[in-house]
Amino acid sequence: MKANEVNKVLNTIIGFYTGKGGIDTMDYSLTLYLLCIFKHDVISRGASKAEVVARLTARESSDSGLYALLPSFPVIASFDTTELEFLLTQFEQLPASYFELNFEELFETIFLTITESLFYKNRGNILHPRMGELILSAVDLDKYTTIYNPFAGNGDLIPLIADHKKYYGQEYSENLWRIAQLRLFVYHKSTEFILRCESSLDHWPMQEKFDLLFLNFTAPSQFEGIDEHSYDHDAETYFIDLATNSINDDGRAVILLNKSYIINLLADPDDETFSRLILQNYIEKVLLFPSGVFSHTGTEVLVLVVNKRKVDDRIAIVDFRDQLNFYKNRRQQIDWNKVDAERYKGSNPLGQTIWVDNGALLLNPTALLGNHFFIDNPELVSLSEVLEPTVLPLVEDDFPEYVIRVSNLTGNNIFPSKFVPGVIDRQRNSYYIIRREGLLLTLHGRQLRASYFNGSYIALLSPVIYHFTIQEKSNFTYRYLVDELKQDYVLNQVNAFSSSSIHKLSLESFLAIRIRKPRLEKSRNLFKNRSESLFDKEMQFEANVIHADAVPEDFDDFYVMGNDPQPIKMLSDEDLALKENNALLRHKIAGPVSNLEFYAQTIKDILQQGINKIVPDLFQTKSNEKQILNLGELLDHLMLDAKKIGRELRNHTHEFHVHEYHLYEVNLVEWVQDYFKKVQSLYPNIQMNLQISDEIFGAGVEDKTTKLIVNGNDELLTILFDNIFSNIRQHAFNWTELENRRIELQVKLNDTENKVMVYISNTGKPFPTSMSQADFKQRGVKYGDTGGSGLGGYIISTIIGYLNGDWFIIDESSDEGSKYTDLVTTFEISIPYII
Numbered sequence: 001m002k003a004n005e006v007n008k009v010l011n012t013i014i015g016f017y018t019g020k021g022g023i024d025t026m027d028y029s030l031t032l033y034l035l036c037i038f039k040h041d042v043i044s045r046g047a048s049k050a051e052v053v054a055r056l057t058a059r060e061s062s063d064s065g066l067y068a069l070l071p072s073f074p075v076i077a078s079f080d081t082t083e084l085e086f087l088l089t090q091f092e093q094l095p096a097s098y099f100e101l102n103f104e105e106l107f108e109t110i111f112l113t114i115t116e117s118l119f120y121k122n123r124g125n126i127l128h129p130r131m132g133e134l135i136l137s138a139v140d141l142d143k144y145t146t147i148y149n150p151f152a153g154n155g156d157l158i159p160l161i162a163d164h165k166k167y168y169g170q171e172y173s174e175n176l177w178r179i180a181q182l183r184l185f186v187y188h189k190s191t192e193f194i195l196r197c198e199s200s201l202d203h204w205p206m207q208e209k210f211d212l213l214f215l216n217f218t219a220p221s222q223f224e225g226i227d228e229h230s231y232d233h234d235a236e237t238y239f240i241d242l243a244t245n246s247i248n249d250d251g252r253a254v255i256l257l258n259k260s261y262i263i264n265l266l267a268d269p270d271d272e273t274f275s276r277l278i279l280q281n282y283i284e285k286v287l288l289f290p291s292g293v294f295s296h297t298g299t300e301v302l303v304l305v306v307n308k309r310k311v312d313d314r315i316a317i318v319d320f321r322d323q324l325n326f327y328k329n330r331r332q333q334i335d336w337n338k339v340d341a342e343r344y345k346g347s348n349p350l351g352q353t354i355w356v357d358n359g360a361l362l363l364n365p366t367a368l369l370g371n372h373f374f375i376d377n378p379e380l381v382s383l384s385e386v387l388e389p390t391v392l393p394l395v396e397d398d399f400p401e402y403v404i405r406v407s408n409l410t411g412n413n414i415f416p417s418k419f420v421p422g423v424i425d426r427q428r429n430s431y432y433i434i435r436r437e438g439l440l441l442t443l444h445g446r447q448l449r450a451s452y453f454n455g456s457y458i459a460l461l462s463p464v465i466y467h468f469t470i471q472e473k474s475n476f477t478y479r480y481l482v483d484e485l486k487q488d489y490v491l492n493q494v495n496a497f498s499s500s501s502i503h504k505l506s507l508e509s510f511l512a513i514r515i516r517k518p519r520l521e522k523s524r525n526l527f528k529n530r531s532e533s534l535f536d537k538e539m540q541f542e543a544n545v546i547h548a549d550a551v552p553e554d555f556d557d558f559y560v561m562g563n564d565p566q567p568i569k570m571l572s573d574e575d576l577a578l579k580e581n582n583a584l585l586r587h588k589i590a591g592p593v594s595n596l597e598f599y600a601q602t603i604k605d606i607l608q609q610g611i612n613k614i615v616p617d618l619f620q621t622k623s624n625e626k627q628i629l630n631l632g633e634l635l636d637h638l639m640l641d642a643k644k645i646g647r648e649l650r651n652h653t654h655e656f657h658v659h660e661y662h663l664y665e666v667n668l669v670e671w672v673q674d675y676f677k678k679v680q681s682l683y684p685n686i687q688m689n690l691q692i693s694d695e696i697f698g699a700g701v702e703d704k705t706t707k708l709i710v711n712g713n714d715e716l717l718t719i720l721f722d723n724i725f726s727n728i729r730q731h732a733f734n735w736t737e738l739e740n741r742r743i744e745l746q747v748k749l750n751d752t753e754n755k756v757m758v759y760i761s762n763t764g765k766p767f768p769t770s771m772s773q774a775d776f777k778q779r780g781v782k783y784g785d786t787g788g789s790g791l792g793g794y795i796i797s798t799i800i801g802y803l804n805g806d807w808f809i810i811d812e813s814s815d816e817g818s819k820y821t822d823l824v825t826t827f828e829i830s831i832p833y834i835i
Contacts, residue, residue, distance in 0.1 A: 006109050009090050011763070011822050015740035016087065018687050020078075025689065026175050027075040028114055031087075035110060036182050037066055038091045043099045053084045066185060072178040104159075107186045111154075111179070116821040125217045125294050127156035130336040135303055136160060136214075137341070138285055138318070139252045144211035148246055150239075151216045152195060155180025159187050168210070169195040209248035215239055217256035217294070217301055236261045237273050244282060244306055252284070253306040258299055262369060263509075274365060278358050282306045283315050286368055290321040292334045302369070313358045317367065322352065366493075366512070384511035386476050387439065387468035392432035392461065400433065403460040406444050407711075407834050409451040414440070416459050434461040439468045439478055441485070441510055444754050448494050450485040452478040466510060475518055484515050596642040601735075602685070604635045658716070658802040665834065666712035668756060669696065672747055675718065679725055679743075686729070686741045693748035708747075708756060709834040712803060720799045724760050724827050727793075732764035732825065739764060740822060750830065755805070758829040766824040767809050805831035 013031055017023040037056070041047040055067060056076055062068045070076065076084070098106045115126055145166055149157050152169035153176050161167055167189070171177040177197040184193055236257055243253035265271050277283050284307035291300050324334055356367045402416035437455035441448070442465040453467070461467065470476055484490065493513050612618045619632030629637065669692060676690045696708060725743065733741050746759040800807045810826040 003109065005094060006106065007113060007822060009093050010110060010113055011740050012090055013087060014742075014763075014822060015738055016083075018740050018742065019738050020083070022078065023075060025687070027073075029175070029179055030073055030075055031114065032107065032110060032179060032182055033066070033069065033073055034084075034087055035091060035107065036185055038088055039099050039103055040066055040185075042088070042091075043096065049085050049088045052088060053081050056084055057081055066182075069178055069181055072174055072181075104186055107182070113821055115154075126154060127216060128293070128334075128336040129156075129159060130339050130341045131289075131293055132157060132160045133341040134320070134339075135254060135256075135287065138287060138303075138305055139212065139254060141212070144251070146210045146212070148210040148213045149216070150213070150242070152177070152180050153216050155183035155195065156216070157214055158183045158189060158193070161193075163188075163190055163192075165192070167193040167195075169193075170198050171195070172197070172199055208246075209251070210246055211248065211251045213243050213247050213251070213253040213255075215243055215253070215255045217258070237265075237271070240273060240277070240304070244277075244308075247306070247308065249308050251308065253304075255304045255306065256301055257304060259302050259369065260299070262302060274368065275362060277306070278315075278361055281310050281313055281358060282308060283368075284310050285316045285318060288317065288319045288321055288369070290324055290334070293324070314355045315358065315361060315368075317354050317356060319352045319354075379516055380514040381517055382512055382514045383468075386471060386474055386481070386515075387511070388471050389507060389511070390436065390438060390467040390469055392434060392467055395431050395433060395460065400458040400460055402457060403431075403462075404434065404440070404453075404465065405462045405834055406442055406449065406464060407832070409440060409442065409444075409449040409465070414451050414453060416457075430463040432461040432463065432467075434459050434467060436467070436469070437478075439470070439481055441466045441468060443494065447754060448485055448490060450482045452482055466507060480518050481515070485513075490515060596638065600635050600638040600642065604632070604639075607631075658798050661713040661716045661802075663711045663713055663803075665709050666714065666717065667708060668710045668712070668831075668833070669708045669747065671712075671714065671717060672745070672758070675721055676745060679721075683725075683729065683743075686733075686743055689742065689744045691744070691746045693746065696747065696749060710756065710803070710831050711834065712831070716799055716802070720796060720829075721760075723796050728760075728762045728764075728825075732762045732766075734764070742823075744823065749833075754832055755830040756833045758831070759826050760829075761812070761823040761826040763822055763824060766811060766813070800829060800831070803831050805829060 010031065014028060017028060037052060041052050041055075042049065056070070059070075059077075062070070079087070094106070141161075147157075147161060147165055147167050149167065149169040152158075152171045155169070157169075158167070158180065169180065171180060174197050177195065180195055183189075184195060240255060243255050247253050265273060274283075283304060285303075285305035287303035287305070289301045289303070293301060324339060361367050402418065404414060404416050408415050408417055434453065435455060435458045436453075438453055440451045440453050440461075442462075443449070470478065470481075490513060607618060619630060619635075621631045622629075672692070673690070676688065680688045728743060733739065740763045742763045744759075744761045746757075746761075748757050748759075749755075750757050796807065807830070808828045810828055812821055812823045812826060
């Protein structure tokens with residue numbers, strides 16, 4: 001099957017949806033419904049398109065078959081007969097063999113293409129068949145007859161279950177349930193496959209027991225419709241209890257859970273969920289998966305396999321994280337097509353497996369997360385036996401001169417920042433005052449940062465950094481702790497405690513980290529040799545940073561971009577101020593001037609396509625007889641003058657002085673949300689979609705808000721994003737034709753490198769293959785008839801470089817792209833985050 005043939009048809013259909021307007025993106029699954037109707041009636045039964053349209057528009061209810069799903073697709077009522085026939089006609093462009101011999105593949109290809117795009121907010125937890133096969137291989141599916149699938153979602157499990165099984169599925173979202181129903185049709189499942197759309201799991205008879213339960217991964221924030229009035233615990237604990245109560249004595253339960261939930265649960269001393277499962281000897285296996293197994297979220301997932309008839313008291317912890325390192329694109333999504341699931345079938349043990357007995361797991365519950373490194377190891381000691389957490393005072397009146405944030409902790413050294421009023425003023429009740437010697441410890445992404453604070457000055461301390469002092473009569477030193485906490489075996493523990501979200505590690509988790517005991521003689525020699533060299537130099541360096549008037553020489557590496565500038569004639573203060581004001585003015589008005597031209601053209605198009613048909617002389621209208629120009633001429637002159645001003649601005653914007661913009665702390669999540677609202681209103685005829693990844697919000701955060709702080713500047717970020725959006729609007733879309741015009745904006749984390757990733761993707765025309773990214777970054781390089789000033793890529797590159805970030809242009813049809821998508825080009829931006 002040729003994907004480009006399918007994509008061509010799908011782009012035409014989605015372009016039609018976009019042009020019609022008022023079609024919610026979740027209703028794009030209507031394409032799958034019409035595809036099945038076309039296969040069943042037109043291809044298999046020989047019905048005409050007119051007959052099919054007549055049944056679709058008759059609004060007659062049907063008790064069985066595909067037309068029974070009509071009430072679940074109310075969007076059909078917004079189409080007239082001509083429009084529905086147009087949509088059905090598009091399927092005629094596909095070869096008949098796709099419907100007769102490869103219909104399952106055709107359905108899944110269109111489903112993947114729709115759901116791979118960010119705009120399709122389908123919970124982002126679509127189970128890939130290879131992942132499903134891998135999980136089911138751990139439970140010996142063939143021996144089970146009755147299978148219960150709560151949260152069936154899109155019916156991802158249906159193709160993996162043999163026809164002679166008895167399948168019982170539930171889904172509370174009708175938008176997902178209707179796709180699962182279509183899968184029952186596509187895969188010719190019998191009446192033994194029952195799938196219900198229900199508002200509560202409690203509606204299923206609880207007295208009925210099943211051989212196997214498969215509970216798909218779901219986000220607790222999306223359980224609005226579930227009745228849990230009689231349950232006091234969190235949703236995931238409810239699901240675990242549901243699973244253990246729904247299987248018979250010989251059955252198994254497979255439960256997909258968010259790793260961050262498990263971490264929070266293990267850190268809660270009052271929760272007995274897992275201790276109860278362990279004492280009952282129910283946990284048979286734990287499967288650990290990396291981030292990227294689902295398309296739209298970086299959440300790490302683990303799978304609990306519950307077996308009520310487990311024979312021994314050992315638990316198999318199967319770690320797939322290193323083996324599933326097949327990433328299909330720069331978004332770090334697992335390329336499941338490169339994963340050989342067959343190699344794991346029948347193998348025992350699966351993957352990289354370690355065995356932990358119940359008793360050891362009760363003593364060290366983090367082994368459940370793959371943290372098996374320190375069970376009964378006398379050479380190791382927990383930080384709780386070495387360090388004492390310090391209770392620091394909050395800010396009262398005056399701020400100290402310096403502030404220590406996560407970005408200021410650079411290994412053994414601390415480079416504090418000068419305090420600049422701003423974000424901290426609004427958050428003063430959360431910052432602490434530090435003046436005492438001690439160890440500073442925090443988690444940045446997945447990197448543990450430990451630094452020694454010598455107490456020679458007073459500073460503000462970020463609330464996400466912990467301060468510890470060494471306990472009395474301890475053989476440890478601060479230098480030893482800082483060096484030891486960098487070791488890989490400590491990072492392995494951190495990875496077990498932490499998740500893919502932006503959560504800070506709890507105080508209890510820090511104190512549970514275990515490190516090697518120092519060998520006394522080795523430690524004495526080590527610190528005797530280093531005490532006068534490294535340690536004293538470091539303290540002297542920090543003192544110089546604090547008290548010297550000049551910036552140290554080696555600071556140039558942090559702040560100087562590009563080659564050293566040649567000596568120039570010094571300008572007067574008045575000249576400098578005038579130059580700065582002119583530069584700021586140019587960049588502030590360049591975007592709005594570009595918008596004026598676009599607005600004038602759009603207004604003229606609206607009038608011409610709508611009102612001018614009713615009022616033929618509309619564009620000849622004048623306010624009075626003395627007026628020289630009519631309405632049409634005024635709009636033309638407005639567009640012409642806006643174009644002239646824009647061209648003149650570009651001619652005088654050969655230099656972009658990025659250092660004119662002072663950097664400060666910006667909450668990127670709030671900024672992106674505000675910016676997105678603005679561009680939505682600016683470009684109403686472009687479908688706009690925003691997705692902020694679940695790992696940024698994390699688990700248990702009220703109102704789905706978080707702080708994602710970067711060093712930035714509101715105006716600079718606006719110039720950056722305006723340039724990208726303007727480039728897409730001008731070069732990617734053909735405004736004279738009916739087409740699928742959509743821009744998608746996604747924000748997610750790359751916590752391995754402590755960066756926030758921003759993806760701006762578009763449909764339409766792809767980035768020119770004859771123009772490299774290096775060309776685009778150069779000042780003055782243009783391409784094609786619609787080429788602008790040649791400054792867009794240069795300004796983008798300059799701003800991102802100033803923010804200490806990086807960027808790429810992704811061709812979505814290449815190996816780095818998603819392939820199964822109607823998107824053509826993605827701008828990928830990475831910027832370091834502070835907290």
